[in-house]
Amino acid sequence: MKRWQWDLGFTVVAGAVIAFMAFDDGPGPRAAFVSSLLVAAALAWYFLYGRRHIFRTVTPRGAWIFVSVLAVLHLAAVWIDHTASFALFAWGTMIFASVPRRPSVAIVAALTLLPVPMTYLRDGTLSLVHGLLPLTALGLAFALLLGTFVSHLVEQNEERAAMIAELSASRAEVARLSHEAGVATERARLAAEIHDTLAQGFTSIITLAQAAESATDPDTVRRRLTQVAGTARENLAEARALVAALSPADLHTSGLGDAVRRQLSRLASQTGIRTACHLDRHFDPGPADLPTALQVVLLRSLQEALTNVRRHARATSVEVRLALTGTTVVLTVTDDGVGFTTTAPGSGFGLAGMRSRVEQAGGVCTVDSHPGTGTTVKVELS
Template structure:
């Protein structure tokens, strides 16, 4: 039984109890042509006990309704025949009959039977002189009860149909959501497999071929080619590493649901644990575009990787600042520094400049021997969607 039906039934229970109590008062105070009123009281007692015993189940149980509905017709006859004013009981007999009978035609027949029984009871109590008024009263009662019953039944059926449609719609929406989720998972797997095949797998295949050639040169004692082979092999390995880091950064970037600030704190803690170099991180929680978070976290990874490999630093400081239109990340160390005037092939920290420029950001590297290194990255808080993919490959070899 649903919530709406439960509330409706409780309303009917209260209405039945209140109506029977009021009819009992009318049976005591109302006019009666008979010297005794015990049939009315007996009928009220039987009706109340029957409703409390099994009649209340008739709204859901067809067998209980079959046993209780005939009592409604009997009550409509006995009560007005004993005390005419108790014909008021019809105001609850009609609704109970309509709610407990499933078929509309049967409800119409039972309503007619209740009205006729009440009219007969009034005639028994009032005599032939009240025939016209009795016919008019019961005719209006039957017509009103049938019209109201048909109207409410129509509303109830429309409500049930709409409820069923809503349930079907919700089920369809859940099914579509699950289908979209599965399609998204499948599409992501296909994309990842395609990118692995097109990038990392091809680079690894090239490394295998270069290794085989180097082994052949070594076997043939062509050592003059080994340096060139190893150089190409190193570049291919760097490219494979860059592509794999790019895929990891684009997929998760180590950014969990707690955001970039927490990811930077975890990065600093891991670096300090692995190297013994203390890292202080000043990175508040902030709401940023995911691609922007990926770019900033990759910058932090590259800068700390540089510190690990070359800086010989005693401490590192990481600071994240978020303004209305720009977010900046600054990584500074007190290591040995390097000569920023020496050109490179675009790997590592220096390679970030070109890639961040494609994303609409800037990368400033300040370093000199003996003074440490400062890496400062600035990005707009809402990057242009056309440049987001260009900013993804931020990995590579360190300086």
């Protein structure tokens, strides 16, 4: 039941008791009026104070204060006019909803039984006591039955509150774990971004600077320094894009096909390695209609593969193929370098980061290499 339904029931019971006393030929109009005022005061006490303390999972001090004052008002009304004892049908429910079951049973039983000796003390005769006993027994049974029902509702509320608290705690734990997982994923992503952009750019700058340092021809030195400056500018652009959480700078000004060509041209000019670029019609001449996230993964994979060629392969030529077959994009990078054993444990972050990035995008990254036969890196994204 909703709270307003309980309020309506309590009001109806109290109103019925007051109306019954008004038309009853009891101890007199004055006594009925005073007793009615006490019943009304008990109902007002509920609305003004007690309402906030019932149906609670934890019994506060205020609930005991409410029950104590309610019991005093009820007994005072019953002392003046015994008809007011019928209001216990409302007060008993309030008591069971306010305090635990055992003390509630004791309090309601006391309030039901006390009117019998109170009647004897007030009238000094047993003439009315004999008539009250059956009604008192019936009222006690009904009050305990109703109290058991109300206590069951309170226990259900306690269980529901415990379940809600447990669910809230579980949600908080899930949110915490999700946050930690998100932080770890973002750290891994940033580590891959830094490795694929800034670290590779600095490696190129160091290589070009060492080549310029060992060169004796002024024109060669000048050309290498020009390449150092160009690579530094590109690295700066990548750093700014990374800080702004944007896609690679190469993709801002042109499509993926042009970005692939620029990567190969840069490799050829800096290392002298022969390069070949094969783009199908989806990437040449214009940009392919691919999500930016997939283009970023493809470009980063190409950069990592070319960095490995530059640093480890000792290759003389590199061939890159980019094709769109149906809904699958395939990037293939093949070199004629020294190769390596793919089953051997690696010490670098590059290939592991490439595979992780591709797998997070729902793709597959394969590396085919053997000592002395070169290396082929293949990335497939759908």
